[in-house]
Amino acid sequence: MSSNELAREALPTKIKKKVKRALGPWGVFLEGFVRHPVMVGSIIPSSRFTIQRMLGPVKWDECRLFVEYGPGIGTFCQPVLDRLGRDGRLIVIDTNPLYIDYLRNSITDSRFTAVLGSAADVEEIVRAHGHDHADYVLSGLPFSTLPAGVGPAIAEATHRVIRPGGAFLVYQFSTRARAFMARHFRRIDSDFVFLNVLPAFLFWGWKSDTD
Numbered sequence: 001m002s003s004n005e006l007a008r009e010a011l012p013t014k015i016k017k018k019v020k021r022a023l024g025p026w027g028v029f030l031e032g033f034v035r036h037p038v039m040v041g042s043i044i045p046s047s048r049f050t051i052q053r054m055l056g057p058v059k060w061d062e063c064r065l066f067v068e069y070g071p072g073i074g075t076f077c078q079p080v081l082d083r084l085g086r087d088g089r090l091i092v093i094d095t096n097p098l099y100i101d102y103l104r105n106s107i108t109d110s111r112f113t114a115v116l117g118s119a120a121d122v123e124e125i126v127r128a129h130g131h132d133h134a135d136y137v138l139s140g141l142p143f144s145t146l147p148a149g150v151g152p153a154i155a156e157a158t159h160r161v162i163r164p165g166g167a168f169l170v171y172q173f174s175t176r177a178r179a180f181m182a183r184h185f186r187r188i189d190s191d192f193v194f195l196n197v198l199p200a201f202l203f204w205g206w207k208s209d210t211d
């Protein structure tokens with residue numbers, strides 16, 4: 001290849017890099033979406049209204065382990081760490097290595113651990129990090145586009161891993177996740193946030209002693 005051809009080939013890469021730098025974390029999120037649209041399910045991270053509303057009912061003084069599925073570029077991570085006690089832990093699980101690398105490089109809080117893996121394996125992941133249950137699990141997974149069977153399996157494993165009194169927090173563009181949750185959680189509170197792209201349904205599945 002001639003030097004002219006090499007220069008022509010390098011140009012789109014240079015432009016891509018410039019655009020990504022200009023977009024900052026949003027560029028990383030967008031790149032993750034372009035590579036795995038079905039798994040990511042959204043082109044824009046959650047709004048601050050969704051974050052505030054979703055985390056509102058959490059009893060932070062009773063939370064030792066908070067688990068998040070599908071953190072993406074970490075829209076919820078800092079707000080969770082800001083509310084979590086000093087001895088609390090946040091474990092996030094994502095299947096996308098681009099997001100996990102980004103989070104490991106950008107969040108240095110010693111209470112934070114980013115795991116490359118599937119939410120379906122939450123019980124093994126929680127045990128491998130020295131815990132026998134989670135107090136709260138938050139999910140940003142796109143339940144309506146996940147491969148068949150994955151959503152129900154995740155809801156079941158999540159119900160097992162949460163301690164009685166804890167909750168499964170879910171935000172979604174559709175009500176699909178609620179049906180998966182309802183098989184395991186008897187009490188589900190719900191809400192709707194209009195100021196999000198797209199507007200989001202919020203669900204809190206509370207685990208009781210008799211669930």
Ligand SMILES: C[S@@+](CC[C@H](N)C(=O)[O-])C[C@H]1O[C@@H](n2cnc3c(N)ncnc32)[C@H](O)[C@@H]1O
Pocket residue numbers: 039040041042044045046069070071072073074075076093094095096099117118119120140141142146150
């Ligand atoms: C809509 S994005 C969530 C973005 C972010 N939480 C926010 O609020 O802006 C969905 C995320 O779920 C991840 N994901 C998809 N399937 C997964 C699975 N089985 N286990 C863990 N993460 C998964 C994707 O890689 C992506 O990061």
